[in-house]
Each structure stands twice: as C-alpha cells, then as structure tokens.
Amino acid sequence: AQSVTQLGSHVSVSEGALVLLRCNYSSSVPPYLFWYVQYPNQGLQLLLKYTSAATLVKGINGFEAEFKKSETSFHLTKPSAHMSDAAEYFCAVSDEWGSNYKLTFGKGTLLTVNP
Amino acid sequence: KAGVTQTPRYLIKTRGQQVTLSCSPISGHRSVSWYQQTPGQGLQFLFEYFSETQRNKGNFPGRFSGRQFSNSRSEMNVSTLELGDSALYLCASSLLGGPRETQYFGPGTRLLVL
Numbered sequence: 001a002q003s004v005t006q007l008g009s010h011v012s013v014s015e016g017a018l019v020l021l022r023c024n025y026s027s028s029v030p031p032y033l034f035w036y037v038q039y040p041n042q043g044l045q046l047l048l049k050y051t052s053a054a055t056l057v058k059g060i061n062g063f064e065a066e067f068k069k070s071e072t073s074f075h076l077t078k079p080s081a082h083m084s085d086a087a088e089y090f091c092a093v094s095d096e097w098g099s100n101y102k103l104t105f106g107k108g109t110l111l112t113v114n115p
Numbered sequence: 116k117a118g119v120t121q122t123p124r125y126l127i128k129t130r131g132q133q134v135t136l137s138c139s140p141i142s143g144h145r146s147v148s149w150y151q152q153t154p155g156q157g158l159q160f161l162f163e164y165f166s167e168t169q170r171n172k173g174n175f176p177g178r179f180s181g182r183q184f185s186n187s188r189s190e191m192n193v194s195t196l197e198l199g200d201s202a203l204y205l206c207a208s209s210l211l212g213g214p215r216e217t218q219y220f221g222p223g224t225r226l227l228v229l
Contacts, residue, residue: 032215043119043205043220051215090158094214101214102148102171103207105158 002027002093006106014114019063019078021109023091026072033074034092034103035065044090050074061085086113116141119208119221127227133194136224138206140187144219146212147189149181152203152223161204164189165212193226201228 007022025031032051036044048059055067065076074091088110092103120139128134140147149161160173164183181191187208193200203225207218 034217036220041222043222044207045220046217049215049217092158101212102160102163102173103150103158103218104160105150107157 002031002104004091004093004104004106006089006091006109008109009107010110010112012112012114013081015083016080019076019081019085019111021076021089021091021111023065023074023076023106024072025074025091025093027093031093033065033067034094035059035063035074035076036090036092036105038088038090038108040087047076047089081111081113083113083115086111116143119206119219121204121206121221121224123224124222125225125227127229128196129229130196130198132196133192134196134226135190135192136204136206136226138189138191138208138221140189140206140208141219144208144210145187146209146216147183147187148207148209148212148218149189149191150205150207151175152205153201158205161191163212170212196228198228201226 003026005024034049035047038044048057050067058064063078088108090108091106122137146165148163152158163171167183178194183189203223205223207220209216209218
C-alpha cells in the first residue's frame with residue numbers, strides 16, 4: 001500500500017531564507033509524486049509533479065523537488081521564501097497498481113514566513 | 116477554461132439530516148474524485164467516477180455515496196449526518212483519471228454538522 005510521510009507539521013522560515021519541506025513515500029511499485037499547495041479557504045493547487053522523467057522537477061512560484069529513489073524522498077525546496085508562500089503544503093503519491101488510481105496524501109506541512 | 120466548481124461553498128446541517136454536494140469538472144475532464152479534509156485525518160479519498168461509473172472507493176461507510184452524470188458533473192451524498200462528518204469536501208477532476216495526471220481541485224464545500 002502507498003503511504004506518504006511529511007516530516008514536520010509546521011515549518012517557520014524568515015523571508016528570503018531557504019524553504020525545505022520534507023516528504024518520504026512508501027510504494028511497492030515506481031510511484032508518481034505530487035506537491036500541492038493550499039491557501040486558506042481554497043482548494044489545492046498543483047506545484048509540481050514527478051512522473052518518472054527527470055528526477056529534478058521544477059514547478060511554479062520558484063519551487064522545485066528532487067526524486068531520490070535510494071532515499072524514497074521527494075523533498076520540496078525554494079531558495080528564497082516570500083511572504084506569499086505562507087500556506088499549507090501537501091505531498092501526494094499515486095501509482096499504477098491495479099486500477100486503484102487515487103492520490104494518497106501526507107498530513108501536510110504548514111509553512112509560516114516571518115518578515 | 117473555467118476551473119472546477121463546487122456548490123454550495125458552505126453548508127450547515129444537523130445530525131441525522133442528509134446532504135448533497137455538487138461538482139462541475141473542467142470541460143472535457145471525465146474523471147471526478149472526491150476527498151474529505153479534516154484537521155485530524157487530513158485528506159482522505161472518498162471515491163472516483165469515470166464515465167458515470169464508480170471505479171474506486173475509499174474506506175468510508177455506506178452513508179457516503181456519489182454519482183456522475185453523462186456531462187461528467189458529479190454529486191456526493193451523505194445520509195444520516197454525524198458530527199464527525201464536519202469537514203471540507205473537495206472535488207477534483209482530470210482527463211481520464213490516470214495516475215500520472217494532474218488532478219485539478221475545486222475550492223471545496225465546507226460542511227458543518229451541528
């Protein structure tokens with residue numbers, strides 16, 4: 001069965017500092033991995049996804065993530081945090097096992113950006 | 116293209132009542148999935164529909180049901196509401212529902228059960 005673990009339910013950074021949000025996955029077959037962002041009172045918006053092409057994936061708003069099979073990780077980074085990055089971030093996994101196409105989400109990481 | 120729309124955005128019900136939530140996917144998308152989001156359990160998959168057929172179902176009781184119409188619009192129904200059903204219900208659509216596809220989420224319906 002698939003699962004996703006996001007280390008740190010709350011991460012706080014200063015404006016201009018590096019953002020690092022951690023995600024580890026468990027999947028018995030090669031996974032597809034996603035990062036979504038949720039702003040208050042809104043739905044989820046895709047930041048980026050890994051679908052077995054390049055292991056370094058670039059997304060919107062300056063975010064990127066690197067798929068590391070040996071570490072079963074897909075951490076999200078951004079070199080310089082902006083106040084507008086404050087939101088909740090979710091890592092999710094899907095795979096092609098059977099026909100059970102669905103996203104399994106981590107518990108989320110709330111990012112706070114301090115001025 | 117218009118995004119995924121959900122109606123209503125907010126809903127207050129009392130225990131024992133039933134509720135129906137609606138989702139209109141992005142034009143051309145044939146797969147619609149539903150998720151429940153709560154502070155305690157996070158985002159949990161409810162079910163997925165494709166071409167009016169339920170293809171996949173999460174681990175929720177039978178009080179939670181859904182359907183999809185020929186125009187791909189979907190509804191979910193919760194009968195005999197319980198306090199624990201208070202949540203944000205998110206609908207997502209994609210072209211065919213494949214595992215590599217991006218799922219596009221609507222703004223959600225926030226349900227409060229009193």
